[in-house]
Amino acid sequence: MTKISGWGRYPVVNAATFSFETPGQLSEHLARPGAMIPFGMGRSYGDSALCEQIVCTRRARSIESFDPETGVVVCDAGVSLAELIDVFLPRGWFLSITPGTKYITVGGAIASDVHGKNHHSAGCFSACVDWFELMLPDGSVTRCSAKKNAELFRATCGGMGLTGVIVRAQVRLQPVPSAMIDQTIVKARNLEEAFELFEQYSSWTYSVAWIDCLAQGNHLGRSLLMVGEHAGNQPLRLLPNRKLNVPVDFPAFTLNSLSVSLFNSLYYAKTFGRMTQNQTAIDPFFYPLDAIHNWNRIYGKPGFTQYQFVLPRAASYDGLKQILTRIAASGQGSFLAVLKLFGAENDNYLSFPMEGYTLALDFKITPQLFPLLDTLDEMVHEIGGRVYLTKDARLRPDTFRQGYPGLEDFMKVRRQYGLPEKMQSLQSRRLNLQ
Amino acid sequence: MNLLILGANSDIAMAAAHEFAAHEGATILLASRDVERLERKAKDLEIRHQIQARVLPFDAVDYASHAAFYEALDPKPDGVILAFGYLGDQASAQRDWGEARRIIESNYTGAVSILEIIAADFEQKGRGFIIGISSVAGVRGRQSNYIYGSAKAGLKEYLSGLRQRLFKCGVHVMTVLPGFTRTAMTEGMDLPARLTAEPEDVGRDIYRAWRKRRRVIYSRWFWRCIMHIIRHVPEFVFVRTKL
Ligand SMILES: Cc1cc2nc3c(=O)[nH]c(=O)nc-3n(C[C@H](O)[C@H](O)[C@H](O)COP(=O)(O)OP(=O)(O)OC[C@H]3O[C@@H](n4cnc5c(N)ncnc54)[C@H](O)[C@@H]3O)c2cc1C
Ligand SMILES: NC(=O)c1ccc[n+]([C@@H]2O[C@H](COP(=O)([O-])OP(=O)(O)OC[C@H]3O[C@@H](n4cnc5c(N)ncnc54)[C@H](OP(=O)(O)O)[C@@H]3O)[C@@H](O)[C@H]2O)c1
DSSP states (O other): OEEEEOTTOOSEEEEEEEEOSSHHHHHHHHTSSSOBEEESSOOSSSSTTOOSEEEEOTTOOOEEEEETTTTEEEEETTOBHHHHHHHHGGGTEEESSOOSOSOSBHHHHHHTTOOOTTHHHHOOGGGGEEEEEEEOTTSOEEEEOSSTTHHHHHHHTTSTTTTOEEEEEEEEEEEOSOSEEEEEEEEESSHHHHHHHHHHTTTSSEEEEEEETTOOGGGTTOEEEEEEEEOSSSOSOOOOOOOEEOOSOOOTHHHHHHHHHHHHHHHSOTTOOSEEEEEEEHHHHHOGGGGEETGGGGGOTTOEEEEEEEEEHHHHHHHHHHHHHHHHHHTOSOSEEEEEEEOOOOSOTTOOOOSEEEEEEEEEOOTTHHHHHHHHHHHHHHTTOEEOGGGOSSOOHHHHHHHOTTHHHHHHHHHHTTOTTTBOOHHHHHTTOO | OEEEEETTTSHHHHHHHHHHHHHHOOEEEEEESOHHHHHHHHHHHHHHHSOOEEEEEOOTTOGGGHHHHHHTOSSOOSEEEEOOOOOOOHHHHHHOHHHHHHHHIIIIIHHHHHHHHHHHHHHHHTOOEEEEEOOGGGTSOOTTTHHHHHHHHHHHHHHHHHHHHHHTTTOEEEEEEEOSBOSGGGTTOOOOGGGOBOHHHHHHHHHHHHHTTOSEEEESTHHHHHHHHHHHSOHHHHTTOOO
């Protein structure tokens, strides 16, 4: 038995863990009695990858083929995005879609159907997956794509590990001219300006904003929009930079004060008018937090959670205003949150993104927190939005149901393939997701 | 460089192979019992590092096959990493000589058998290197795993003698003493998180130490301090501890 948790370090479970290298070994694990759930690199925040039996996918991490003409990679689901970058960026290929950390597995990227700063133009991770192979509880392996076994494909992308274990996948990389990004940062004095900027910069490949969640009144929604494009005329290989580490649990105030000073130093920098342009490497642009190992320890022992929701575009402005006001009034929540405008929704049953604005912010786990988040859930669902499962540790079944209209179809696929008994997480039980 | 890895399905060995492939552009010969798993790893090494990798069946306790195994290698390796090992189960080894013997042979006699053949070749050529993976368990016998530990101690002392013998002809022999490492061998064991290394850590330590032509290394480094203390605990105290 091992103590194990997601990235938020809440909740923590005692679990029996199994690893496998070959499909044969995996099928033996699946044949054991009891329910289980796959676990990649545990970068989901809550209990999506937790159960009393856990199948660790990281030992199977072979890259099987690469086509240097097309950038198509076939690899085990346990390969991390960081490994794909290390291997293929020097050859001119980068991930087509990447979330804000590279320390996740290909399997985890599919299972959460993750999104990145280019969601508005490129969609979710499933958009760059040609096919994957899924092992079902009976040990059979099924190849799924948007065309073949399409229902299983749509259920698995965003399906939070509840449809079986993804063992291999074919993923398409994108060609890039260099390992650098041309970045533009623009200040928005309030939410209205932030929205205008997202519209104005919608033709940029990458966009995201840091938003000050404590600002109120006229300054509500004060933020920094960061947009980027892959830069030309720069090298593909960069010198590695050293990592910082957080060796022990920090008292909780530090991350907040860190991000406050980071934000303010950018926002109020004298050299920095309304807009600034610079060049930055891929790592700090996409993965600013990866530079600090184990930064999740900054929140100390109780752990933390990230609350991420999306609101339909038309209702986003008023909705965000209400929600931000509510958060600021609560005195909880991180100073800094991430705001982004998503593009169109895909047809995977449980994928999170829909066209509209998404906000993600961290909360330290405290006794007052869950009542606040319940209130926010109600506001989000009232406005027609939904909450992201891969960040969640506490959502309630009724509110979850309202947010995910694809749920019935998802559960139908689960029943059809004999999954409800075998594939379960603490999250699926909490959400009563059969 | 041609690098032969014996027991190449070991996670630690693979991590070291990635280092040698990445930094030396080495051609890697992967030898172990389970060839199917090796094939996947060979492909992976080739794609990641744009090098060549080959796969060979090898069983450390099939002593009779060792001469022919080495004979068939063409070209002969420039260096070898000996990584095979078997932790086994102390409790059942106490009852069952079969298990005890498997532990001893997989960690010690198998190594002696194949390394003598390789050492003879390297000695005659006057070049080459041998990296042997023993364990901190071989530094002082403890009740929880002394059958394994004594076999690892045997390997450690064997490498010490071999190093002295081959020093004269310029062959580098390095002993690696890993502490807790998160690999297939320790899967499911509740290891103290702060003391437990990832195989990549140990692989990196091995490569860096090899570059510096180190003779005996602990991985992670702090095991040197820990084992220094444990080694110096007097017997009358040691027998009373639970270590
Ligand atoms: C700093 C940080 C930034 C992030 N930024 C973003 C972001 O910008 N956008 C975004 O979308 N997400 C983001 N995330 C969330 C993260 O990308 C997802 O949680 C991702 O799924 C984690 O992958 P993992 O390999 O760690 O999987 P885990 O966290 O271990 O598991 C996540 C889910 O995937 C399932 N799973 C894992 N492997 C398999 C498999 N082989 N087969 C079937 N199911 C499997 C698990 O059962 C679980 O339900 C961020 C997380 C962090 C810590
Ligand atoms: N993990 C630790 O905490 C730790 C600590 C100290 C020392 N060590 C030592 O470090 C070395 C590598 O360990 P690891 O943790 O990487 O172990 P591992 O992943 O369990 O690998 C050991 C490998 O040895 C091979 N092997 C066993 N018996 C063999 C035989 N008779 N012939 C050929 N190959 C054989 C197996 O290969 P096949 O699968 O092909 O059979 C197996 O993959 C071992 O010598 C181990 O004792 C490990």
